[in-house]
Amino acid sequence: MNDVRHIVGCMTGSSLDAIDVALVRVVGRGLAMQCDVETFGSFPLGHIRDDLRRLIAGKSVCMRTVVELGDALGHRHAEVIGMLVGNRTIDLVAAHGQTVVHEPPIGHQLLNPWPIAVRFGVPVVSSLRDADLASGGQGAPITPLADLALFRHPTQRRAVVNLGGFCNVTLLPACEDAQAGLDQVRGFDICPCNHWLDRAARALLGADFDIGGASAARGRVDPVYLAVLLDRLEHLAGESRSFGPADEELPTSESLSAPDALATIVRAIAERIAEATTGVDAVLLAGGSVANLTLVRAIGDACDVPVLDTSSAGMLPQAREAVAMAVLGALCQDGVAVCLPRVTGATKRVVAGSWVFPRGMKGVCDG
Numbered sequence: 001m002n003d004v005r006h007i008v009g010c011m012t013g014s015s016l017d018a019i020d021v022a023l024v025r026v027v028g029r030g031l032a033m034q035c036d037v038e039t040f041g042s043f044p045l046g047h048i049r050d051d052l053r054r055l056i057a058g059k060s061v062c063m064r065t066v067v068e069l070g071d072a073l074g075h076r077h078a079e080v081i082g083m084l085v086g087n088r089t090i091d092l093v094a095a096h097g098q099t100v101v102h103e104p105p106i107g108h109q110l111l112n113p114w115p116i117a118v119r120f121g122v123p124v125v126s127s128l129r130d131a132d133l134a135s136g137g138q139g140a141p142i143t144p145l146a147d148l149a150l151f152r153h154p155t156q157r158r159a160v161v162n163l164g165g166f167c168n169v170t171l172l173p174a175c176e177d178a179q180a181g182l183d184q185v186r187g188f189d190i191c192p193c194n195h196w197l198d199r200a201a202r203a204l205l206g207a208d209f210d211i212g213g214a215s216a217a218r219g220r221v222d223p224v225y226l227a228v229l230l231d232r233l234e235h236l237a238g239e240s241r242s243f244g245p246a247d248e249e250l251p252t253s254e255s256l257s258a259p260d261a262l263a264t265i266v267r268a269i270a271e272r273i274a275e276a277t278t279g280v281d282a283v284l285l286a287g288g289s290v291a292n293l294t295l296v297r298a299i300g301d302a303c304d305v306p307v308l309d310t311s312s313a314g315m316l317p318q319a320r321e322a323v324a325m326a327v328l329g330a331l332c333q334d335g336v337a338v339c340l341p342r343v344t345g346a347t348k349r350v351v352a353g354s355w356v357f358p359r360g361m362k363g364v365c366d367g
Contacts, residue, residue: 003028005333006038006088008081009326010095012073014165014245015194016049016056017208017288018042019077021084022322026330031149031178035327038088040319043080048072052110056100056245066110073098074112078119093117093124094329096321102244104138117358125329127354132339137346140242144170144187145331145338146324148178151284151313159277160310161299162321163289166243167193167269169276187343188242191233191272194289195248196265204258213266213294219259221267228253229268237272242344266298274302283307286320329353 005026012019023038045052051069055061077095093116097109113124129139147160147170154176161169167190175181194209201210210216228251236247253261277283283303289295290309300307309317328338337349 005091005330007326007330008085008090008093009322009324009329010077010081010093011321011325012045012096012098013288013321014099014248015198015288016045016053016098017194018044019080020318020322021080022319022326023085023088023090024323024326026326029334030331030336031145031182033149033327033330035150035323037315037319037323039084040316040322041080041084042318043083046076048076052098052100055110058245070110070112071115073110074115077111078115081116082119090120090122092122092329092333093120094128094325094332095124095126096128096325097126099244102140102242103246104242105133105136107133107139107244113354113356117356121358123333123358124356125332125353128325128328128332128338128352130354131337131350131352132344132346135341135346135348135350137339137341137344138242139339139344141168141170141187141189141343142328142339143168143321143324144185144340144343145336146327147187148172148181148185149327150315150320150323151310152176152178152181156281157279159280159283160320161190161273161277161283161285163193163285163287163292163295164321165192165194166247167191167273169273171277171280174281182340185340185343187340188276190276191236191269192243192248192250193269193287196250196269197262197289197292197295199248199250200258200262200265203252204261210262210292213262213292215259216262216266216292216294217259219257219261219263222253222256222260222264225253225256225261225264226268229265230271233268233272263294266292266295269295270298270302273299274304277303277305281305284310284313286310286315286317288318290317
């Protein structure tokens with residue numbers, strides 16, 4: 001088998017802000033692989049974003065609408081992959097799909113992968129969470145194994161924190177060899193992040209988000225509202241499970257100004273992250289809210305170890321999830337189970353992924 005693969009990873013997160021796409025050059029097999037990001041782009045979902053938001057919110061829709069959305073999402077993926085890779089050769093696409101239900105033991109990532117497979121003529125793997133759900137797990141977090149492959153350090157215990165719709169963390173041991181550190185990897189969801197910040201921005205600023213955290217930077221933390229938020233986050237943490245759309249609800253405080261409310265939400269998120277990353281040597285931040293400078297500063301103030309973004313480890317923060325999907329796709333192709341039972345609670349490790357092969361099963365063996 002060819003030891004060099006060019007794999008496209010696609011991620012559409014729960015924030016519904018974009019389709020993130022990365023082209024990754026993968027050398028080697030399994031956890032010994034080496035990965036280099038050749039290019040990355042973030043593309044708007046377009047007209048389907050509002051329809052997806054209504055579906056996720058539980059609005060009544062007919063089955064035809066669900067099918068049309070999955071098909072439209074597949075075509076949009078194919079379009080933006082083409083925009084990113086141009087005439088480059090690719091060997092595999094790993095696409096997460098849009099989570100529309102996450103209530104273990106059930107969950108669903110909406111996507112028709114066939115428009116991608118037909119356009120590029122390569123295998124497409126998706127539905128990476130279903131095998132873990134069927135094995136009694138939460139199906140999340142899904143990225144710890146990819147984080148081990150991408151961000152492990154020989155002498156440093158690292159926390160890789162994703163500032164997405166929900167904030168989650170991978171706790172990595174100090175290890176030079178990925179296989180040697182496998183049994184010590186941990187991961188879990190921490191708290192709502194963009195879901196809270198963006199909901200407050202829409203309600204209080206009339207904007208999709210607080211650009212750069214500028215409004216929050218002008219505010220003062222309200223101790224009463226902070227206590228309410230921390231109580232909610234403590235309750236979520238105590239349930240020891242992964243989060244889904246039902247956990248996005250933000251406690252409100254109508255008496256506060258927009259800057260004060262946002263500043264208080266930022267503080268609550270930062271304190272919860274600091275608590276969740278106790279015992280590491282460094283915190284690496286990734287995800288869309290790395291652009292929220294007020295949040296990043298608050299996390300730095302709350303943690304007692306260096307807080308950097310993943311660019312310090314050679315990875316554009318916004319690219320981390322799409323690159324992780326490419327890595328997980330490669331691992332699935334190599335027959336490696338990508339979810340870890342000690343992270344998800346599954347009874348066993350199962351090789352994940354639903355595959356489509358536009359050229360027949362030969363595609364899975366020619367990687």
